[in-house]
Amino acid sequence: MSVDDKFSRLGTDNAPGQEVRQKTGDLHNLMRGAALAGTPVDFSHGDVDAFTPTPGSFEVFADGVRAGGRQAYTEYRGAAAIREDLAGKLAAFTGAPVDAADGMILTPGTQGALFLAIASTVGRGDKVAVVQPDYFANRKLVEFFEGEMMPVRLDYMKDGADAGLDLGQLEDAFRRGAKVFVFSNPNNPVGVVYSEAEIRQIAELAGRYGVTVIADQLYSRLRYSDASYTHLRASGIDPDKIVTIMGPSKTESLSGYRLGVAFGAPKLVGRMEKLQAIVSLRAGGYSQTVLQTWFSEPEGWIDERTRLHKAIRDDLLEALRAVEGVAARTPQAGSYLFPRLPDMAVTPSDFVRILRLQAGVVVTPGTEFSPHSATSVRLNFSQDHAAAVGAVERMVELVARYRA
Amino acid sequence: MSVDDKFSRLGTDNAPGQEVRQKTGDLHNLMRGAALAGTPVDFSHGDVDAFTPTPGSFEVFADGVRAGGRQAYTEYRGAAAIREDLAGKLAAFTGAPVDAADGMILTPGTQGALFLAIASTVGRGDKVAVVQPDYFANRKLVEFFEGEMMPVRLDYMKDGADAGLDLGQLEDAFRRGAKVFVFSNPNNPVGVVYSEAEIRQIAELAGRYGVTVIADQLYSRLRYSDASYTHLRASGIDPDKIVTIMGPSKTESLSGYRLGVAFGAPKLVGRMEKLQAIVSLRAGGYSQTVLQTWFSEPEGWIDERTRLHKAIRDDLLEALRAVEGVAARTPQAGSYLFPRLPDMAVTPSDFVRILRLQAGVVVTPGTEFSPHSATSVRLNFSQDHAAAVGAVERMVELVARYRA
Numbered sequence: 158m159s160v161d162d163k164f165s166r167l168g169t170d171n172a173p174g175q176e177v178r179q180k181t182g183d184l185h186n187l188m189r190g191a192a193l194a195g196t197p198v199d200f201s202h203g204d205v206d207a208f209t210p211t212p213g214s215f216e217v218f219a220d221g222v223r224a225g226g227r228q229a230y231t232e233y234r235g236a237a238a239i240r241e242d243l244a245g246k247l248a249a250f251t252g253a254p255v256d257a258a259d260g261m262i263l264t265p266g267t268q269g270a271l272f273l274a275i276a277s278t279v280g281r282g283d284k285v286a287v288v289q290p291d292y293f294a295n296r297k298l299v300e301f302f303e304g305e306m307m308p309v310r311l312d313y314m315k316d317g318a319d320a321g322l323d324l325g326q327l328e329d330a331f332r333r334g335a336k337v338f339v340f341s342n343p344n345n346p347v348g349v350v351y352s353e354a355e356i357r358q359i360a361e362l363a364g365r366y367g368v369t370v371i372a373d374q375l376y377s378r379l380r381y382s383d384a385s386y387t388h389l390r391a392s393g394i395d396p397d398k399i400v401t402i403m404g405p406s407k408t409e410s411l412s413g414y415r416l417g418v419a420f421g422a423p424k425l426v427g428r429m430e431k432l433q434a435i436v437s438l439r440a441g442g443y444s445q446t447v448l449q450t451w452f453s454e455p456e457g458w459i460d461e462r463t464r465l466h467k468a469i470r471d472d473l474l475e476a477l478r479a480v481e482g483v484a485a486r487t488p489q490a491g492s493y494l495f496p497r498l499p500d501m502a503v504t505p506s507d508f509v510r511i512l513r514l515q516a517g518v519v520v521t522p523g524t525e526f527s528p529h530s531a532t533s534v535r536l537n538f539s540q541d542h543a544a545a546v547g548a549v550e551r552m553v554e555l556v557a558r559y560r561a
Numbered sequence: 562m563s564v565d566d567k568f569s570r571l572g573t574d575n576a577p578g579q580e581v582r583q584k585t586g587d588l589h590n591l592m593r594g595a596a597l598a599g600t601p602v603d604f605s606h607g608d609v610d611a612f613t614p615t616p617g618s619f620e621v622f623a624d625g626v627r628a629g630g631r632q633a634y635t636e637y638r639g640a641a642a643i644r645e646d647l648a649g650k651l652a653a654f655t656g657a658p659v660d661a662a663d664g665m666i667l668t669p670g671t672q673g674a675l676f677l678a679i680a681s682t683v684g685r686g687d688k689v690a691v692v693q694p695d696y697f698a699n700r701k702l703v704e705f706f707e708g709e710m711m712p713v714r715l716d717y718m719k720d721g722a723d724a725g726l727d728l729g730q731l732e733d734a735f736r737r738g739a740k741v742f743v744f745s746n747p748n749n750p751v752g753v754v755y756s757e758a759e760i761r762q763i764a765e766l767a768g769r770y771g772v773t774v775i776a777d778q779l780y781s782r783l784r785y786s787d788a789s790y791t792h793l794r795a796s797g798i799d800p801d802k803i804v805t806i807m808g809p810s811k812t813e814s815l816s817g818y819r820l821g822v823a824f825g826a827p828k829l830v831g832r833m834e835k836l837q838a839i840v841s842l843r844a845g846g847y848s849q850t851v852l853q854t855w856f857s858e859p860e861g862w863i864d865e866r867t868r869l870h871k872a873i874r875d876d877l878l879e880a881l882r883a884v885e886g887v888a889a890r891t892p893q894a895g896s897y898l899f900p901r902l903p904d905m906a907v908t909p910s911d912f913v914r915i916l917r918l919q920a921g922v923v924v925t926p927g928t929e930f931s932p933h934s935a936t937s938v939r940l941n942f943s944q945d946h947a948a949a950v951g952a953v954e955r956m957v958e959l960v961a962r963y964r965a
Contacts, residue, residue: 168837175637175838198929222817225610229817233579265669265819266839274838277755281565281685294839301839388816413633413846415669415819431571434579434707435698436676437669441845442817458721473884 166300172293173201173521173537184510187503189558196541197362198515203492205410208462211450214411221446234430235263239445244454247420250378251401252391259423262430263448267375267404267417270429271339272298273436274286274371274400274419277428278337279304286330286338288322290495290533292345292373299339304550307335314348314497315528317341318488320349324358331366338363341373341387346495346526346535348488349379356387360394367426370394371427372388372401376491378459379408381467386490390421397422400429405451407492407539408462414444422444466492469538469545476549480556492539495523498532500561505531508559515550562707570704576697576799577605577925577941588914591907593962600945602952607896609814612866615854618815625840625850633846638834639667643849651824654782655805656795662720663827666834667844667852671821674833675743675839678775678804678823678841679785681832682741683708690734690742692717692726694899694937695929696749696777703743711739717934718901720890724753728762735770742767745777746793747784750930750939752892754784762796773829774798776805780895782863783812785871790894795824801826804833809855810852811896811943812866820849855904870896873942873949878945880953884960896943899927901937904965909935912963920955 196202221228228236235258244257255261264270270295279285281303287295289308299306320342327338338359343350351359371388380386386552390401404417408449417440419429433439444519470487473494477483482499501508509522523533538545602608625632632640640659648661659665667675675698683689691699691711703710711734716725724746731742742763747754755763760850767774776793784790794805808821821844823833837843874891877898881887887905905912913926927937942949 158684160682160687164681164832164835167832167839172637172838203633204630204832205633209629210626218626219619219623222614222622225613226608229609229814230606233576265845268839269841277566277568280562280567283564297839301836308574367569410633415841415843415848416846428568428571432705435571435672435701437673437819437841439819441669441819441848444819444845444848519659 163301166250167297176386181195184507184514187507188511188515193516193551193554195517195542195547195551197545198341198538198540200538200540200548201307201519201521203407203410204535205304205412207541208410208539209412210245210413212458213452214447214450217446218414218443219450221443221502224446228446231439231442231445233434233439234261234426235440236445237447239263243418243448243449243451247403247418250452253388253390254260255420255422259515260434261418261420261427263445264417264419264433265408265415265437265440266293266412267402267553268374269437269440270402270417270419271373272402273429273432274402274425275299275311275339276302276432277425278369283337284330284335286327286335288340288344289313289347290523290530292341293525295339311344311347313349313455313495314484314486318352319355320344320351322351323353324355328362329544331368337367337369337371339371341375343376343490345376345491346471346493347486348491348495349486350386350489353385353387355416356389356392358390360392361392363398366425368398370399372399374401374403374536376407377403379466379492380490381470382489400425401499406460407452409454411447413449414441416440416444416448442523454462457531463502465542469540469542470494472542472546473538473549476546476553480553483556492537494536494538495533498556501559502561503559509534511559512552516548518548518552567705569618571701573786576929578619586915588911590912592915593724595954597958599921599951599955600948602941602946602948604940604952605925606794607811607814607941608945609816611945612814614814614817614941615858616747616862618818618851618854621850621853622818622847625847628850630960632850634850635843635846637838638665638830639842639844640849643667643852644732645824647852647855648801651807652821653857659824659826662801664830665822665824665847666830666837668821668823668837669686669819669841669844670679670810670816671698671777671806673841673844674697674806674808674821675775675777678806679703679743680706680836681829682773682775687741688734688737688739690731690739690746692748693918693932694750694927694934698762699743709738715751717753717899718890719889722756723759724755726755726759728759732766732878735766735772739772741773741775743775743777745779747780747894749780749895750897751852751890752895752897752899754790754889754893757789757791760793760796762933764793764796764898767798767802772802774803776803778805778807780811781807783867783870783896784894785867785874786893787839804829812856812863813855815851818845818851820844821854833962864906869946870943873946874898876946876950877940877942877953880950880957884957887960894939898940898942899937902938902960905963906965907963913938915963916956916959920952922952924954
């Protein structure tokens with residue numbers, strides 16, 4: 158593939174946060190009625206002014222600056238002492254050992270970890286099983302490295318004990334030669350958590366077919382029910398065949414510090430470090446210190462944050478489900494809602510842009526996550542509660558206005 | 562090329578800062594005499610405790626944190642206001658217009674900019690002209706994207722008005738189909754500045770053969786003589802065929818904030834942003850604010866910093882040149898010295914490791930920069946003055962001890 162081709166496939170016009178670069182074009186010809194007043198809400202990402210960063214994070218960063226050179230220039234995989242501290246916490250959280258010396262790398266955001274993990278496993282023509290819908294970067298990364306996508310369906314509208322992964326299709330992809338499987342748990346954009354049965358099945362199939370799994374568990378701390386969360390890395394999978402990715406950007410609102418971590422197979426982590434050396438050198442040196450606050454938040458802080466998010470989730474679900482033709486599965490974790498909208502008189506893509514221009518409401522189009530979810534939109538509901546409810550009310554009003 | 566092959570070629574064992582991961586193996590069998598006492602000096606990178614970050618940089622970072630969500634989540638190419646401010650300063654510095662909206666991207670370090678620039682121009686089998694010696698990541702990046710290296714010699718030991726680029730070889734590479742030319746000016750590791758004649762010739766040849774040029778000008782602010790510095794982007798080159806890279810990590814000691822900037826051809830910058838969206842999302846949001854201090858340092862601060870570096874340079878050169886068989890060109894800019902050492906009784910690679918273990922002196926082996934500079938080593942002399950002199954004295958003593 159030529160560089161031209163590669164980049165023409167790598168679109169970001171609809172990526173979260175990039176809406177400001179969109180041209181509005183002839184959209185005004187399609188618009189009906191007047192604009193709706195209300196606090197603008199950008200559901201494309203969380204509002205870290207509404208849910209602020211972990212208490213003490215800035216002070217710890219300041220300590221990093223004061224530490225000077227030894228913190229500015231760490232090993233490419235991150236400062237040894239910080240990895241050491243984190244390894245214990247992540248082992249306790251996930252239920253399987255973490256090798257601080259050789260099995261862990263700090264990265265600029267979880268995006269950085271995902272990039273390095275895919276780059277370290279996927280080459281030209283390699284088959285990669287990818288869930289649909291799932292985080293849009295998975296697909297883009299596989300395409301960038303010229304891998305071959307093998308879509309595996311997640312039945313994202315069906316409520317039930319399982320997330321809804323089509324395990325038959327997964328095995329079929331593995332049987333037909335998939336070398337890598339990448340998925341997010343909880344799923345982004347749907348917010349469903351894979352059941353223990355599903356996770357055990359994934360581990361079993363990966364073992365049987367020798368598939369390497371990249372498990373993106375970015376949202377695994379923000380969970381709404383007592384339903385169990387099963388960590389794939391502690392579910393009997395070959396430790397040399399899995400890399401797990403997490404980070405404090407979402408639940409902990411530390412995105413501004415750009416921090417992520419990947420842990421798992423030393424061989425793959427070693428590759429990731431080699432690559433990071435020419436991609437970005439390291440996660441910001443001073444920022445790395447902020448990881449000391451992670452899994453060490455004040456007593457009850459995560460519980461309270463979870464409670465507040467659950468309350469927003471419930472109010473938004475209620476507002477959305479009151480509308481005929483709107484359906485939404487209940488997220489079990491994370492802060493994403495992925496409602497399906499009814500048929501419209503405008504295209505889904507135009508509706509998303511109209512929503513921004515007429516109602517001050519930014520959502521991410523469903524096509525970013527799967528070609529089969531064009532009528533869904535993703536909302537990150539980590540927002541000011543009242544503003545989010547108001548924004549969804551305006552969205553509901555525009556759904557009525559543009560309904561087919 | 563398989564992923565295995567790709568990563569087996571991507572070595573970082575000798576990369577600056579990674580020495581801590583080296584195994585010492587059987588080195589003790591080769592060692593002669595006792596260890597030398599003295600303050601350890603890591604010449605693989607600058608000491609930001611000796612030359613501290615720009616005054617006020619931390620306070621500006623704190624402003625970024627206080628700004629909250631709008632600064633945590635910027636466009637992938639960086640906050641518009643910061644780009645706007647920087648564009649004016651970079652246009653004034655380089656002598657050609659900078660397009661803040663479409664022709665500039667903020668990146669996690671200049672390494673981030675270099676990665677994105679190479680990724681956006683070099684595909685499998687594309688020919689890329691690379692200077693030898695030059696910054697080691699250039700070669701590694703070209704190889705990672707499966708480009709074909711076309712080495713162009715820099716006669717790095719010859720003093721003179723020109724840097725010493727073999728322009729005949731450069732034209733030959735262009736004639737044989739080089740699509741991209743990447744080079745650092747001032748050169749890393751040698752510290753020489755390309756003359757106006759050389760830069761004009763590069764611009765002319767790039768125009769004639771339609772070659773895209775990536776100019777890494779990371780060190781272009783720290784210059785020791787009144788000799789002119791010629792910016793390629795202001796030397797008649799097609800603006801759609803050049804990307805210039807700079808950043809405040811070195812001269813300004815802001816490496817801990819991970820900041821770089823690339824500016825030039827909007828088409829290429831657009832690609833770089835698309836890619837950054839899946840590599841690391843953006844330069845750290847809060848860190849971006851630190852760029853406000855760049856080119857706005859206190860009056861005389863850069864001059865004083867330059868004066869202090871020049872004094873260290875001169876003392877180290879004097880100590881090195883007193884040794885028979887050691888040769889070193891005088892750096893005109895930056896903080897790198899690249900002396901050539903005499904023949905040793907141990908391999909150059911073992912000498913570098915012995916130097917670390919017996920004298921507490923870390924240098925970067927010449928092979929990182931070119932296969933033809935194995936007997937040279939690179940020293941970043943942005944260090945505590947006395948410690949650097951002491952370290953070079955120990956190095957000189959070991960040169961005598963291990964001389965062939």
